[in-house]
Amino acid sequence: MFSHSPGPIGIFDSGYGGLTILHGIRQRLPEYDYMYLGDNARAPYGSRSFEVVYQFTRQAVLKLFDMGCQLVILGCNTASAKALRSIQQRDLPEWDPDRRVLGIIRPTAEVIGNLTTSRHVGLLATPGTILSGSYELEIAKLFPDIRLSGVGCPLWASIVEAGEADSPGADYFVKKRIDMLLRKDPDIDAIILGCTHYPLLMNSIVTHVPPGVRIIPQGEYVANSLRSYLDRHKSLESMLTRGGGCQYLTTESEEKFSETARIFLHEQVNVKHVDLG
Known part of the structure; x- marks a missing residue:
């Protein structure tokens, strides 16, 4: 064939x-x-x-x-x-x-155990990835002690593709979702960027993530x-x-x-x- x-x-x-x-x-x-x-x-x-x-x-x-x-x-x-x-x-x-x-989910799951001390991990991803539960499944297989909290970010990928990653509008939506995630679990010390667009929002992400919280792009x-x-x-x-x-x-x-x-x-x-x- x-x-x-x-x-x-x-x-x-x-x-x-x-x-x-x-x-x-x-x-x-x-x-x-x-x-x-x-x-x-x-x-x-x-x-x-x-x-x-x-x-x-x-x-x-x-x-x-x-x-x-x-x-x-x-x-x-x-x-x-x-x-x-x-x-x-x-x-x-x-x-x-x-x-x-x-x-690309499994490789991220494989390393997460070495990247968190609190064993509380956040996930920012598309609503479809969050709903699939794939990260929870893969991480639970390897590190059952880790608690994963996810938040869907429906607009982030579109903002990046529109070339607006560094705009005030992008910053507003980034802050909104990160705040939501940290309200879900204030003990998070590592956040997986579970969408391949999100590294382009890194300038804004690092501004709104507290010191000591590790950001994990996948590449x-x-x-x-x-x-x-x-x-x-x-x-x-x-x-x-x-x-x-x-x-x-x-x-x-x-x-x-x-x-x-x-x-x-x-x-x-x-x-x-x-x-x-």
Whole structure:
């Protein structure tokens, strides 16, 4: 069904936030080739049902496999929460049992035990990720003593994509949700940014978080987890090309993607339009 030649690492997101994951991975593993796919035409996924997110994510993974990727990272918390398990258990055995699809929730859960002293952790994420309970499940498996409190931030991703991350309006909404989270549990000493857009709000976030509370963006931890995964899975690692290049694909207009990607990457990118439906 698919080519068995070595190929790039695929990174998928419903929008642009996965570019923060791509950036973190490329900083840590610059030698590999990458292919980034943004389903920007159908973003955001945060408010969509489990079934719709699964179908959309499945189409994106198939596209990346079809374009030569042997490994795909779901650089999207909503897709990781709502689609990853189904794709791993239902689809991969049928498509190609040698290929892999990995998410970004598990790598964050794996390190959280080392990043909190009080064992009270906060989560800021899209309403869909909060409702999925995925972070609670993963963290409870590894660290049952940790208490996780989550707050949905419905507007944050849209604010970032509109280029308004440093505006007074953004600051108002950031403060509102952080205050809500700390009212839920004043003993929180670490906050997971459970949406890949949120690192771009960091200037505002650090202003409203009390001293001593650690902010945890995901890029660095996902990258470290991927390095460890490839070290343990040498046969998969041997199927990855090493040229240090990156291709960008979008389901939206190429011009719009290039313009918005600059907010995340601070560089001009060449992008190609693809259809998933």
